[in-house]
Amino acid sequence: MRSPLAVFRAWLKARRSRPTWGDTLADGNAAADGNGFQAGLELASQGIIALDADGTIVALNSQAQALMHSTGADLSGMEFWEAVPDRVADNHRSVAEQAVQSGFAHVFVAHDPFQDQWVEYSFTPHACGAVVNLRDVSDTHQALQLLHGSELCNRSLFEGNTQAMWLLDADSRHVLALNKAAAAFYGLPGDTAAMPKVEAFFPEGEALRWLASLPAGDFQQQMRVCTQRKMNGELVLVELACSTVLWFERPAALVSVVDVGARHFADIQLQRRNDTLEQRIAQCSTDLQRSREELDTFTHAMSDFLKAPLHVVSGFATVLAERYSSALDEQGRHYLARIRVSTRQLAKLIDDLRTLAHLPGLAFKPEPVDLAPLCHRLVEEWRKREPQRHLVLEIPQTLPVFGDRDLLVTAVDCLMDNAWKFTAKKEQGWIKVALIPGATPEHSVLSVADNGAGFDAAYADKLFTAFQRLHSSADFPGGGLGLAIVKRVAERHGGRVWATTADNGGASFFVALPQAPVAPLPDQVGSNR
Structure with a gap:
């Protein structure tokens, strides 16, 4: 099947001798050609209108009639610009006619607001007049x-x-x-x-x-x-x-x-400050190391220099008590006993100071440790020293913890000594040591409780501060460093310490310890009651 354009061209060639479109279509001998021409127009995918030299419509297809919105009326014989809406004619007629008369093609797009449709009008001049192609371009225009x-x-x-x-x-x-x-x-x-x-x-x-x-x-x-x-x-x-x-x-x-100039300048300034801070930190680290070394030297020297004459005093006091106590009256024997107690207390204070000072530099070697045998051994030693004491000791068969053995032994010694000391005035004292679940599965808590003198809960935050005492040294002798050492040991393990008391006396001390190996944390100053 030939295309509509081919049919149209053939029809034009056959009727080239006729002067106008109208003559061509009116000729009875050309009826067959006219019918073929119209059939070709109907096959076109867009609207086609044939105009004579006066601008009169001589032929059009149904697509053109639909785009002109005149499917129910025959537009043949009408003047083209009268067949289109007035606004289209007013806006485009003069320019289109001038272009066609000059032999140029002309294209414009008009909008139909009622149908919300955009139609493209394309004029192509011809010797018999002009051909107008109409195409719906709404989608393209949108x-x-x-x-x-x-x-x-x-x-x-x-x-x-x-x-x-x-x-x-x-x-x-x-x-x-x-x-x-x-x-x-x-x-x-x-x-x-x-x-x-x-x-x-x-x-x-x-x-x-x-x-x-x-x-x-x-x-x-x-x-x-x-x-x-x-x-x-x-x-x-x-x-x-x-x-x-x-x-x-x-x-x-x-x-x-x-x-980024300001930011770049700020970065440079920040880098310079960081360099300065690093230098200061390095210098501070060097000074701190030197201070620690000097402190260690001083601690060793002081403990040696103090303990030597202290041993002499303690030794002479022991000799006096053994050989000359009968020659002394009651007051003299009391003074001698005070001297011996004071020398022991001073020796313990020197040992605690030395322990507290040496804790930061001690090696940290975590391992599984059972604290139950240690607690039993400590109590047995104290009972030998004070056989008149009546004390009930509650300890499970095993107290498995994980940490540095030497540090834990030191901490437990301080806790047990603290409980032994503050239950001294009880007719029937008791000390209970146990392991309780921690706040997380990764921690266990060592608990040491007693029914001793207890403490004022308002001052609980001072318990673990060095040299802080909540009781008179005359009532309960001590240097005020035991719980400070316990806190420092807990912190070396990555744990913490706290204490509670009851209204009727007694105290409970808790040490949270990790269940798995941890790196030692920087040491911090502790406290005691």
């Missing part, structure tokens, strides 16, 4: 409107953005546009008509190096720190970020400009 609206939105966002931005053509690498913020940043006039070259934004030679560093086509996530030159010659350090965009259907790179 797509163009959406595209135009998107482009306007993009331009609005681009122009109104407070971030300095400019557009670089992806092919020519020329500046396509820059927003107001960029114009203000570079010192360009706000009404700049001609776009500056990209070289204007860089110091001499750097623009080519920057362009060469950009990949061809894809600019996504391309960021560079470089120097920019303002129009007054000022150089600034900036961060340029590029991303690929379409700018009015042209591939382009959107370049955002961030002044």
